Amino acid sequence: MSGRTAPSLPARWTGSARPLFVGRRAELAALEQLWTAVTAGARQVAFLGGEPGAGKSRLLAEFCGVLHARGATVLLGTCAAEFGPPYQPFVEPVEALLAGAADPAGPLSRLAGRGAADTPGPDTRRELYDAAVDAVRELAASGPVVLALEDVHWAGPAGLQLLAHLVERTAECPVLVLATHRTTAPERSPALTGTIAQLYRLDGVRRVDLAGLATEEIAEYLAAEARLSPHRARVTAALLRDRTGGNPFLLRELVREAAGRGNAPDTVSTTPLSVRDMVAARLTRLTDPERQTLELTAVVGEEADLTTVLAVSAWGPDTTLAALDTAVEFGLLESGGPAFRFPHSLARQAVLDLMPATRRAREHLRVAAVLEASGVPSDRRTQRLAHHYAQGAVLGHADQAVHHLTEAARAASRDLAHEDAARWFEQAAALCGDDAPRRAELLLAAAGATLLAGDATRARTLFDTVAGGSHGRIRLEAAIGFEAASWRPGLPGGRAVELLTGALREVPADPADPLYVRGLAGLGRALAFTGATEQAGVLGRRSLEMARALGDDGLLAATLQASLWNGLRPTDASAKLARATELSQLARRTGDLGHLGPAAFWRAAISYQRGEPQGVADAYEDELYMASATGEPYFEYVAGCIRYGRQFAAGDLAGAGATCAALLELGESFGTDDTEGSSAVQTFMVRRETGAVAAVRSLVSGQESPEAHWAPGLLALYTELGLDVPAGRVLRWLLEGRLDRYADSAQWPCVLAFLVEGALHLHDDAALQALRPRLAEYAGVNLVAGQFVAVFGSADRYLGALDSRLGRPAAEEQLAAALEMDTRMDASVHRAQSLVALAAHLRRVGAAPRRAGELVEEARDLAQGLGLRRVLAALGPAAAPMAVPSRRTPRPAGLTAREEEVLRLVGAGLLNREISARLVISENTVANHVRAILAKTGAGNRTQAAMYAAAHGLLEGSDRGQ
Known part of the structure; x- marks a missing residue:
């Protein structure tokens, strides 16, 4: 984009009619600090919050004007309260970026709603978000960029996800993101609150909440705007501060209202109390053409283009233009080029609220008719038609509303804006009247989109509603959908079994019917979630045979996916891995990435169990790819669980803890399907290793x-x-015939590990004898529970420790096998634990003290470097220095183990993004490590840091530590 012309500022930011700006010195100073950091090359973000009318947009305009004058590229994006496009507030910035793009028809264009393809490709979401990030990076390479985003409380989930994606991936770019939002109900958005909380943990992200103007700031405004004397301005300011709370918009409107009546601002006792009252008072001073033109402008939208207003107006062009001029003169509208907008959304909403409902509906239909008769078809045009016809549906135009709402929802689905699609499908279903089949079809579409958006709770409600009110194939489709919305959060399968069993009775048991086969496969998975694993396996194999006979790749993929969910016993691993691998291949061949996520999880789990770290890494990359490409939060959660398991095993306990917190936050967004139980176990595993x-x-x-x-x-x-x-009481309670209730659950390996640990701690040989046959099933493999809720490393460590306690001869061999497995997995935490267990065994059997001492030293070295307090506690106090010399030298410059690892990769020429992927940590965390490395080593840049690494033998091929 080199050589592109920076866009000019919006006319409403530069026109002579813009309101006077006073005060906000502290806020401007805070923003100036952020700008200083941006000019030094660090991305900064400020969320400008406040109540409606607090002056957020005015502050944004003022500061952006200053930065634009300094040469910054300013891109403005806005959000509409009514039927805005899915990726707002990025539509307008993307339009500006496309003006200088080499490929204006590339993936970036889809964010602007420019003719999306009929179906998303496998990389759609990744391409969309990465294209936006790349475009901003490229633009920032030639100078600082300001992204000014207004009213993000009205942004949809897709836009907020894009915002988070961009912020997380521009840590080292000269980019300033300024986002205004309301902090009061009902506009306060839980989705935005979650996004701010997610991003607030990153460097360079802060909140700036605007309070009301102080009395002296109001006095400054009155002296300049109303030309009051200093003394009179101070007296009046105190009165107006009490009446408006210092709200700048209310203050301005009160002053305008007083001026319109020919009064001074200090006649505050007669001034209306609300924006609606003020607007109503001004409307009484308008003629019928003037008032109706103003009302029509409010109906057209947040920003009403003159062409549409003239085309829809019942009055002639001259009368309409004169009415618009009067509205501007009265301060009810602002003119910005070929469009008009209200001075604040509060004023527009007041005009709409004061209109009779039937007149408002008629005006919406007139606007819709003009839009339908003119203009080039586009997603945005469809969205506007859907909004206007929906608002006019009460006057007999429900069919048009349903049509355009459905088209808008389908377009949103193609661009992976699932939440918008679900909302519009539901809105269309509500307008279907007596057309029950059509309503059921739209509710099914809404439920499917809701599930893709990650709200399985709402999806189940919709699927259940359709299943309860339908018959035949529609009922079966709804039952299949309900089951799909049940297995992801791991809910018991009872209700899904009930719905599927009833629905399958209503259709012929035809092996050649794909819907019947899908229903059978879903029933098998639902049974697995009730614990009926044997029956589930029978149905899984039967549905697979049917699917293979039909030769339908999509059906085969669905049945393969359903057949995976019935526990992970070692004897099942080979067959499941074969199915998961086949499913991955099918997903890539067909482009249906909805199947890649489950396949990747099972490949990761089985690879971990079998001790194949590359398999885990490959599956993790596929899970990330699938989550990014489809936008499904559930698989983002699964990818996070795999990342947690890898971080924990590798000894990155800080990273694992941060991932736990992120997973808990993401899990809370799943509604009642929270993941608090899983998060509690994950957090416990981290805390016990760190002694917390x-x-x-x-x-x-x-x-x-x-x-x-x-x-x-x-x-x-x-x-x-x-x-x-x-502990002894609970251990006995579990062993008294209660273990079978856990044996078929995904958490069984975790249950086994906790029981063996408890029995070893208590020296309970009888319990160990009872547990050994169950544990022996896992000999030679790693223990992993659920969706990487807990990873324990090699089961042979537990078997070896158990056999050592019981005096069985194979203990040393098992512990050596565990150590080999932990080394192969690069699992430092588990290796340290295996070293402790082997040293304890050697001491128990009276082996040479020197050998046990070497193991203890190595375990202590690992534990001290990684902060494994639990391991250190097991080792006991450090003995006097041993004769065996240490094989490690102190790290230079006081670098931590992780910083040394990052420095080694910096020296190898890797970028932060590549280091992030290699170490399974966030790009922002990498940036923090790099800054710490530069400070500790005294390096001025990455090149000097690389030279430092080479000089201290940290690069490949060095002889340090050999």
Whole structure:
């Protein structure tokens, strides 16, 4: 985009009619600090919050005007309250970026709604978001860029996801993002609140909340705007501060209202109390043509183009133009080129609220008729038609509203704006009247889009509604959808079994019917989630045979996916891996990436179980790819779980903890399908390795009921806290015939590990004898529970420790095998644990002290470097220095282990994005490490840091530490 001309500022920001700007010195100073950081090359973000009328847009305009004068490229994006495009507020900035793009028809154009393809390709979402990031990066390469985003409380989930994607991937670009938003109900957006919380953890992201203007600032405004004397301005300012709370918009309108009545601003006692009152008072001073033209302008939209207003107006062009001029003179409209807009959305909403409902509906239909008769077809035109026909549906135009709402929803689906699609499908269904089949069809589409958006709870409600009110094939489709919305959050399959069983009775049992086969496959998976794994396996194999016989790749993929979900016992692993691999290949061949996520998870889980780290890494990349390409939050969650498992095993406990927090936050967005239980286990696993579990000791009585809690987790907590009597009580309770309730669950490996740990801690040989046959099933593989809820490393470590305690001869061989597995997996945490277990065994059997001492030294070195307090506690106090010399030298410049690792990759020429992918940490975290490295080593840039790495033997081929 080199050589492109920077866009000019909007006319409403530069016109002579813009309101006077006073005060906000502290806010401007804060923004200037951010700008200083931007000019130094660091991305900065400010969320400008406040109540409606607080002056957020005015502050944005003022500061952006200053930066534009300094040579910055300013891109403005806005959000509409009514039926805005899916990717607002980025539509307008993208339009500006496309003006200088080499390929204006590339993926970036889809964000602007320029003729999306009929179906999204496999890379659609990744291409959309990455194209936007690349365009901003390229533009910023030639100078600082300001993204000014207005009213992001009206942005949809797709736009907010794009905002987060861009902020996370521009950490080292001279980009300033300024986003205004309302902080008060009802506009306060939970989705935006979540996005701000997600981004607030990053460097360079802050909130700037605008309070009301102070009395002296109001006095400054009155002296300049109303030309009051300084004394009179101060007195009046105190009155107006009490009446308006310092709200700049209300203040301006009160002053305008007083001036319109020919009064001074200090006649505040007669001034209306609300914007609606003020607007109503001004409307009474308008003639019928003037008032109706103003009302029509409000109906047209947030920004009404003159062409549309003239075409729809019932009055002649001269009368309409004169009416618009009068509205501008009265301060009810602002003119900006060929378009008109209200001075604030509050004023527009007041005009709409004051219109009779039937007149408002008629005006919407007149606008729709003009739009339909003119203009080039586009997604944005379809969205506007849908809005206007929907608002006029009460006057007999529901069919047109349903048509355009459906088309708008389909377009949103093609661009992966699933939340918008679901909302518009539901809105269309509500307008279907007595057409029950059409309503059911639209509700099914809404449910499918809702599920893709990650709201499985709402999707189940919609699917259940359709299933309960339909028959035959529609009922079966709804039952299949309900089951699909149930397995993702891991819900019990009882209701899905009930719906599918009833629906399957209403269709012929025809093996050549794809819908019947899909229903059968779904029933198998639902049964698996009730614990009926044997019956589930039978139905899974049967549906697979039918699908293969039909030769339908899509059907085969669906049945393969359903057949995977019935536990992960080692004896099943080979067959499941074959299915998961075949499913991955099918997903890529057909372009249906909805199947790649489940396949990737099972490949990751089985690869981890079998000790194949490259398989885990490849599957993780596929999971990330699928989540990015489809926009499904569920698979973003699954990818995060795999990342957590890899970080934990590698010893990046800080990274694993941060991932836990992010997963908990993401899980909370799934509605009632929260993931709090899984997050609790993940967090416990991190905290016990870092010695942080002791902090909850005061909250644990030791009298907790195993029936009221997840008993295996309660046992693990008691064990970790050294509460031996309560631990023994829960261990016995579990062993008294209650283990089978856990044996078919995905958490069984975790249950086994916690029980064996508890029995070893308590020296309970009888319990260990009882557990050994169950544990022996996992000999030679790693233990992983659920969706990487917990990873324990090699089961042979547990078997070896158990056999060592029981005096069985194979203990040393098993512990050596565990150590080999941990090394192969590059699992530092588990390697340290295996070293401890092997050293303890050698001491127990009286082996040479030197060998045990070497193992202890290596374990201590690992534990100290990674902060493994649990391992250090197991090792006991450090002995006097041993004769065996250390094989490691101190890290230079006080670098941490992670900083040394990052420096090595910087020296190898990798960019932050590449380092992020290699180490499975965020790009922002990499940037933090790089800054710390530069500070500690005294390097001025990455090149000097690389030279430092080479000089200290940190690069490939060096002899350091050999």
